[in-house]
Amino acid sequence: MTQPLPSVMCMVTVYVSVPDELSAPLPAELHYDMADPYAVRLSLGAPAARPVDWVFARSLLAEGLHRPAGTGDVLVIPQRHCRPASVCIVLRSAAGAALVDIPASTVAAFLRRTDELVPPGTESPHIDMDRALAELTGRQD
Template identity: 65%
Template sequence: MDQRLSTVTYAVTAHVSVPKGMPAPLPAELHYDMTDPYAVRLSLGAPLTRPVDWVFARKLMTEGLHRPTGSGDVLVIPRHRCHRSSLRIVLRNTSGSALVEMAVPEVAMFLRRTFALVPEGAENLHLDLDRAISELTGGRG
Protein backbone atom coordinates (compact mmCIF):
# COMPACT_ATOMS: atom_id res chain seq x y z
CA MET A 1 0.00 0.00 0.00
CA ASP A 2 1.52 3.32 -1.09
CA GLN A 3 0.82 5.96 1.53
CA ARG A 4 1.95 9.45 0.59
CA LEU A 5 3.25 11.80 3.26
CA SER A 6 0.98 14.85 3.47
CA THR A 7 2.18 16.64 6.62
CA VAL A 8 5.38 17.78 8.27
CA THR A 9 5.57 18.11 12.05
CA TYR A 10 8.69 19.30 13.82
CA ALA A 11 9.13 19.64 17.60
CA VAL A 12 11.17 22.63 18.78
CA THR A 13 11.85 24.56 21.95
CA ALA A 14 10.54 28.09 21.79
CA HIS A 15 11.63 30.82 24.16
CA VAL A 16 8.59 32.96 24.80
CA SER A 17 8.50 36.36 26.48
CA VAL A 18 5.72 38.81 27.13
CA PRO A 19 6.12 42.52 27.88
CA LYS A 20 7.88 43.00 31.22
CA GLY A 21 8.52 39.27 31.51
CA MET A 22 11.55 37.04 31.34
CA PRO A 23 11.84 34.56 28.44
CA ALA A 24 10.58 31.08 29.31
CA PRO A 25 11.33 27.91 27.33
CA LEU A 26 8.20 26.17 26.07
CA PRO A 27 7.74 23.03 24.03
CA ALA A 28 6.45 23.97 20.59
CA GLU A 29 5.57 22.30 17.35
CA LEU A 30 5.82 23.53 13.78
CA HIS A 31 3.24 21.91 11.52
CA TYR A 32 2.62 21.96 7.76
CA ASP A 33 -0.23 20.24 5.95
CA MET A 34 -0.31 20.11 2.16
CA THR A 35 -4.10 20.54 2.25
CA ASP A 36 -3.38 24.13 3.36
CA PRO A 37 -0.24 24.62 1.26
CA TYR A 38 0.36 28.32 1.91
CA ALA A 39 0.27 28.10 5.72
CA VAL A 40 2.28 26.85 8.66
CA ARG A 41 1.05 26.39 12.21
CA LEU A 42 3.03 27.17 15.35
CA SER A 43 1.63 25.41 18.43
CA LEU A 44 2.99 26.66 21.74
CA GLY A 45 2.70 24.58 24.90
CA ALA A 46 2.88 20.97 25.96
CA PRO A 47 0.82 18.52 23.86
CA LEU A 48 -1.04 17.29 26.96
CA THR A 49 -2.22 20.81 27.77
CA ARG A 50 -4.22 22.95 25.41
CA PRO A 51 -1.60 24.50 23.11
CA VAL A 52 -1.96 27.97 21.67
CA ASP A 53 -1.98 27.82 17.86
CA TRP A 54 -0.94 30.53 15.43
CA VAL A 55 -1.38 30.01 11.69
CA PHE A 56 0.44 32.23 9.22
CA ALA A 57 2.01 32.16 5.76
CA ARG A 58 4.88 29.77 5.10
CA LYS A 59 6.39 32.50 2.93
CA LEU A 60 6.41 34.86 5.92
CA MET A 61 8.49 32.39 7.94
CA THR A 62 10.79 31.70 4.98
CA GLU A 63 11.47 35.39 4.26
CA GLY A 64 11.87 36.05 7.98
CA LEU A 65 14.98 33.87 8.05
CA HIS A 66 16.75 36.55 5.99
CA ARG A 67 15.07 39.90 6.71
CA PRO A 68 12.36 41.43 8.88
CA THR A 69 8.96 40.80 7.34
CA GLY A 70 5.27 40.85 8.13
CA SER A 71 2.69 43.30 9.37
CA GLY A 72 -0.33 43.14 11.58
CA ASP A 73 -0.58 40.18 13.96
CA VAL A 74 2.64 38.37 12.95
CA LEU A 75 6.11 39.83 12.43
CA VAL A 76 9.15 37.66 11.71
CA ILE A 77 12.65 38.96 12.39
CA PRO A 78 16.02 37.21 12.05
CA ARG A 79 18.48 37.68 14.89
CA HIS A 80 22.13 36.95 14.25
CA ARG A 81 24.51 36.63 17.18
CA CYS A 82 28.13 35.49 17.34
CA HIS A 83 27.67 31.73 17.31
CA ARG A 84 23.92 31.30 17.29
CA SER A 85 21.16 32.64 15.09
CA SER A 86 17.53 32.69 16.03
CA LEU A 87 14.24 33.54 14.42
CA ARG A 88 12.06 35.93 16.36
CA ILE A 89 8.32 35.92 15.81
CA VAL A 90 6.22 38.69 17.31
CA LEU A 91 2.61 37.59 17.84
CA ARG A 92 -0.05 40.20 18.60
CA ASN A 93 -3.76 40.12 19.25
CA THR A 94 -6.29 42.15 21.22
CA SER A 95 -5.10 40.53 24.48
CA GLY A 96 -1.49 41.57 24.06
CA SER A 97 1.72 40.44 22.44
CA ALA A 98 4.44 37.85 22.82
CA LEU A 99 7.91 37.33 21.40
CA VAL A 100 8.73 33.77 20.35
CA GLU A 101 12.34 32.88 19.61
CA MET A 102 13.47 29.62 17.95
CA ALA A 103 16.84 28.36 16.68
CA VAL A 104 17.32 29.03 12.96
CA PRO A 105 18.70 25.53 12.14
CA GLU A 106 15.50 23.92 13.48
CA VAL A 107 13.21 26.31 11.59
CA ALA A 108 15.27 25.93 8.41
CA MET A 109 15.09 22.12 8.64
CA PHE A 110 11.32 22.29 9.08
CA LEU A 111 10.98 24.58 6.06
CA ARG A 112 13.21 22.35 3.90
CA ARG A 113 10.92 19.43 4.69
CA THR A 114 7.83 21.46 3.75
CA PHE A 115 9.39 22.46 0.43
CA ALA A 116 10.27 18.82 -0.28
CA LEU A 117 6.57 18.06 0.15
CA VAL A 118 5.21 21.11 -1.73
CA PRO A 119 7.81 23.16 -3.63
CA GLU A 120 7.63 26.92 -3.53
CA GLY A 121 5.43 28.11 -6.37
CA ALA A 122 3.50 24.81 -6.57
CA GLU A 123 1.13 25.52 -3.69
CA ASN A 124 -1.81 26.23 -6.00
CA LEU A 125 -1.58 22.66 -7.34
CA HIS A 126 -2.51 21.36 -3.89
CA LEU A 127 -5.51 23.58 -3.13
CA ASP A 128 -8.82 21.79 -2.67
CA LEU A 129 -11.18 24.62 -3.63
CA ASP A 130 -14.32 22.51 -3.21
CA ARG A 131 -13.34 21.71 0.39
CA ALA A 132 -12.45 25.35 1.10
CA ILE A 133 -15.78 26.60 -0.27
CA SER A 134 -17.63 23.96 1.72
CA GLU A 135 -15.86 25.05 4.91
CA LEU A 136 -16.56 28.73 4.24
CA THR A 137 -20.24 28.11 3.59
CA GLY A 138 -20.71 25.70 6.47
CA GLY A 139 -21.22 22.72 4.19
CA ARG A 140 -23.89 24.44 2.11
CA GLY A 141 -23.03 24.51 -1.48
Protein backbone atom coordinates (compact mmCIF):
# COMPACT_ATOMS: atom_id res chain seq x y z
CA MET A 1 0.00 0.00 0.00
CA THR A 2 1.45 3.34 -0.99
CA GLN A 3 1.38 6.39 1.21
CA PRO A 4 -0.67 9.36 -0.03
CA LEU A 5 1.48 12.18 -1.35
CA PRO A 6 1.62 15.40 0.68
CA SER A 7 -0.80 18.16 -0.27
CA VAL A 8 -1.65 21.74 0.67
CA MET A 9 -5.18 22.84 1.45
CA CYS A 10 -6.56 26.28 2.27
CA MET A 11 -10.16 27.05 3.27
CA VAL A 12 -11.27 30.59 2.42
CA THR A 13 -14.37 32.69 1.87
CA VAL A 14 -14.48 34.11 -1.64
CA TYR A 15 -16.90 36.58 -3.22
CA VAL A 16 -18.52 35.32 -6.39
CA SER A 17 -20.36 37.48 -8.88
CA VAL A 18 -22.12 36.61 -12.09
CA PRO A 19 -23.59 39.02 -14.65
CA ASP A 20 -26.62 40.98 -13.39
CA GLU A 21 -26.29 39.66 -9.81
CA LEU A 22 -24.77 41.05 -6.61
CA SER A 23 -21.56 39.57 -5.30
CA ALA A 24 -22.12 36.83 -2.71
CA PRO A 25 -19.76 35.18 -0.19
CA LEU A 26 -19.11 31.50 -0.75
CA PRO A 27 -16.91 28.98 1.08
CA ALA A 28 -14.09 27.70 -1.09
CA GLU A 29 -10.95 25.62 -0.92
CA LEU A 30 -7.62 25.95 -2.68
CA HIS A 31 -5.90 22.59 -3.01
CA TYR A 32 -2.49 21.47 -4.27
CA ASP A 33 -1.45 17.83 -4.57
CA MET A 34 2.02 16.52 -5.41
CA ALA A 35 0.35 13.90 -7.62
CA ASP A 36 -0.48 16.74 -10.05
CA PRO A 37 2.43 19.10 -9.38
CA TYR A 38 1.70 21.66 -12.08
CA ALA A 39 -1.93 22.27 -11.05
CA VAL A 40 -4.06 23.79 -8.32
CA ARG A 41 -7.75 23.15 -7.70
CA LEU A 42 -10.28 25.77 -6.65
CA SER A 43 -13.38 24.15 -5.17
CA LEU A 44 -16.31 26.53 -4.83
CA GLY A 45 -18.94 25.67 -2.25
CA ALA A 46 -16.64 23.23 -0.41
CA PRO A 47 -17.15 21.64 2.05
CA ALA A 48 -20.75 22.71 2.84
CA ALA A 49 -22.25 21.75 -0.51
CA ARG A 50 -21.31 19.66 -3.50
CA PRO A 51 -18.36 21.71 -4.76
CA VAL A 52 -17.72 22.98 -8.25
CA ASP A 53 -14.06 22.30 -9.07
CA TRP A 54 -11.79 24.26 -11.39
CA VAL A 55 -8.29 22.96 -12.06
CA PHE A 56 -5.67 25.24 -13.57
CA ALA A 57 -1.92 25.87 -13.60
CA ARG A 58 -0.21 26.83 -10.35
CA SER A 59 2.00 29.18 -12.40
CA LEU A 60 -1.13 30.97 -13.68
CA LEU A 61 -2.24 31.67 -10.11
CA ALA A 62 1.26 32.86 -9.16
CA GLU A 63 1.57 35.18 -12.16
CA GLY A 64 -1.94 36.55 -11.57
CA LEU A 65 -0.86 37.90 -8.17
CA HIS A 66 1.26 40.50 -9.99
CA ARG A 67 -0.25 41.04 -13.47
CA PRO A 68 -3.20 39.82 -15.55
CA ALA A 69 -2.57 36.24 -16.65
CA GLY A 70 -4.30 33.54 -18.63
CA THR A 71 -6.35 32.99 -21.72
CA GLY A 72 -9.36 30.81 -22.30
CA ASP A 73 -11.49 29.51 -19.44
CA VAL A 74 -9.43 30.87 -16.52
CA LEU A 75 -7.98 34.35 -16.09
CA VAL A 76 -6.30 35.65 -12.94
CA ILE A 77 -6.13 39.41 -12.38
CA PRO A 78 -4.72 41.35 -9.42
CA GLN A 79 -7.29 43.84 -8.13
CA ARG A 80 -6.34 47.30 -7.00
CA HIS A 81 -9.61 49.18 -7.46
CA CYS A 82 -12.84 47.46 -6.38
CA ARG A 83 -11.49 45.18 -3.65
CA PRO A 84 -7.92 46.23 -2.96
CA ALA A 85 -5.52 43.46 -2.03
CA SER A 86 -7.54 40.78 -3.79
CA VAL A 87 -7.13 38.59 -6.81
CA CYS A 88 -9.96 38.17 -9.28
CA ILE A 89 -10.25 34.77 -10.92
CA VAL A 90 -12.46 34.83 -14.00
CA LEU A 91 -14.02 31.43 -14.70
CA ARG A 92 -15.69 30.93 -18.08
CA SER A 93 -17.65 28.01 -19.48
CA ALA A 94 -20.36 27.41 -22.05
CA ALA A 95 -22.89 28.20 -19.29
CA GLY A 96 -21.46 31.67 -18.64
CA ALA A 97 -18.84 33.42 -16.57
CA ALA A 98 -18.21 34.12 -12.91
CA LEU A 99 -15.80 36.42 -11.10
CA VAL A 100 -14.24 35.04 -7.93
CA ASP A 101 -12.57 37.55 -5.58
CA ILE A 102 -10.11 36.04 -3.15
CA PRO A 103 -7.73 37.84 -0.76
CA ALA A 104 -4.27 38.20 -2.34
CA SER A 105 -2.64 37.44 1.03
CA THR A 106 -4.45 34.08 1.16
CA VAL A 107 -3.33 33.21 -2.37
CA ALA A 108 0.26 34.27 -1.63
CA ALA A 109 0.39 32.19 1.58
CA PHE A 110 -1.10 29.18 -0.21
CA LEU A 111 1.46 29.47 -3.03
CA ARG A 112 4.34 29.77 -0.54
CA ARG A 113 3.22 26.49 1.03
CA THR A 114 3.03 24.78 -2.39
CA ASP A 115 6.49 26.12 -3.25
CA GLU A 116 7.88 24.58 -0.05
CA LEU A 117 6.43 21.23 -1.08
CA VAL A 118 7.48 21.42 -4.76
CA PRO A 119 9.57 24.43 -5.76
CA PRO A 120 8.62 25.94 -9.15
CA GLY A 121 10.70 24.37 -11.90
CA THR A 122 11.06 21.04 -10.07
CA GLU A 123 7.61 19.59 -10.85
CA SER A 124 8.49 16.97 -13.48
CA PRO A 125 10.27 14.46 -11.16
CA HIS A 126 7.05 14.34 -9.08
CA ILE A 127 4.86 13.11 -11.94
CA ASP A 128 3.80 9.48 -11.70
CA MET A 129 4.05 8.55 -15.40
CA ASP A 130 2.38 5.15 -14.91
CA ARG A 131 -0.65 6.78 -13.29
CA ALA A 132 -0.77 9.53 -15.94
CA LEU A 133 -0.66 7.00 -18.79
CA ALA A 134 -3.33 4.87 -17.11
CA GLU A 135 -5.59 7.94 -16.84
CA LEU A 136 -4.99 8.88 -20.48
CA THR A 137 -5.67 5.39 -21.79
CA GLY A 138 -8.47 4.54 -19.37
CA ARG A 139 -6.54 1.51 -18.21
CA GLN A 140 -7.30 0.24 -14.71
CA ASP A 141 -4.59 -1.67 -12.83
